[in-house]
Amino acid sequence: MNAIEVRGLRKTYGGHTAVAGVDLTVAEGEVFALLGPNGAGKTTTTEILEGHRRRDGGEVRVLGVDPATADRRWRADIGIVLQTATDAADLTVREMVGQFAGYYPDPRGVDEVIDLCGLTEKAGARISSLSGGQRRRVDVALGIVGRPKLLFLDEPTTGFDPEVRRQFWDLVRSLAAEGTTILLTTHYLDEAEALAGRLAVIAAGRIVAEGTPRTVGGRDRAPATVSWVDAGGQHHLNTTDPVRAVTELAARGRVSELQVRQPSLEDVYLNLIGAKA
């Protein structure tokens, strides 16, 4: 069974079409990233999958159930990491995680979750006293305390410093290793590349490309740039066969500053949203 199946999803606000026919399939156990600029329909799509928003058209199955009519049992199987919550400022981290653990039939241990999220030193601190990055880790803790089968991570590392971000990636990998399906929306392409097995790029309410981080948008087939410096100055060559170009170059004698640059995920992404947005 697929964790998420979406066919022809549509949503309009007033006259504005936010989601214009999205198709999406996420297999069980997969880490899937949804990339796209602000206003592309990422959040609307995710919120429909989470059961927070009604759709105007299309078929949606999340863990085999339509989120619009899902019950408590379904909610116990999903975890949601909110993007912008400022609630519960006057509770401590442990009180808040403990409260949410009590809402689930089979929660993780409170201290275990706090430790997983790197908050052990802050367990007794009021949430209002935490830094932005620590606050986000509380959000993550509340999202995973119920031992979800499917976890929604909406821009989870915004405001993290690089070290904390790496720790967070390790946490996501360990959840994935346990078999948790993860739908990640993010602005950070390195994050998608580091975590996602597959990804889709959404622009203007449609999926414009889908694949693995290596192949999405024809990245593996796109021309590479070979550049070098010789007596005649600096050269750049766009080619679909960089190996051959380099071999030919080697036959001609010495060159310096030889570089072969394949398009990065960012190049592909910018091209995709630039063309369609």
Add this chain to the structure above:
Amino acid sequence: MTTTTARPRPQARPAAPLPSTLANGLARGAAEVKMFFRSKEAVIFTFSFPAFVLLLLGSIFDTGEAMPGGASMSQVFAASMIAYGILNTAFTSVGVGIAADREDGTLKRLRGTPITASAYFIGKIILVAVATVAEVALLLAVGVVAFGLELPTAPSTWLTFGWILLLSVIACTLVGIAASGLAKSGKNAATVLNLPVIALQFTSGVFVAISSLPDVMVKVAAFFPVRWMGQGFRSVLLPDSMAVGEVAGSWELPVVALVLGAWCVVGLLLCLLTFRWTERKAG
């Protein structure tokens, strides 16, 4: 022993029962009470405000002369002000609290978990109950210490006090839940909800003795619960001789029960018709 046994899937755990609404509601209540009393601004500026107003008004109008019926003006204020206390902890706190829960992500976060809406409301009711009991105790203490209010001794009078308190709290809480939707955002909820509260205090004889109000104002205010709450609390906290100061010259307790009961029903209907989980979205 065979080798064909399917390996259990990593997530295949036996389905544990979902926690009960009551247990979750009690946990929400504990969290709500903790959050309320830990917020210094809420305790100092919101919770203590009616006691502050009572001290001010009671002192300003403390002429030392007895009113017709024997009690002093300050004692009448002290009794009436219980109605304000309940409006504050039930109507305003709930209305503002839910609007804030909508804005800061509390409701959205809860909606993403298996908790039921009823458990959330049980939490609010526990907060209202605890805060209201504390508020009423504070106001009674100020009335007794500062203005010589005499607390009733007869159990039957306390019984009357009990049902008036209960009906008042239910009606105010339900209308407060419904009113939380009037404010477009949590930020202006307090401002929006304070207008009817202040208007009703003046027109219902809480801030001003009801005998000195214009006739039309009293007639209009009679449709709302505040007037009957004030009258009910005066009936239990003032000597019976003070009934001469009321509009009808008597305490009219059956009318108090009828109007407050009606507002419980109206409040419930308004809740069911208007409650929203999330903020109103532009566009």
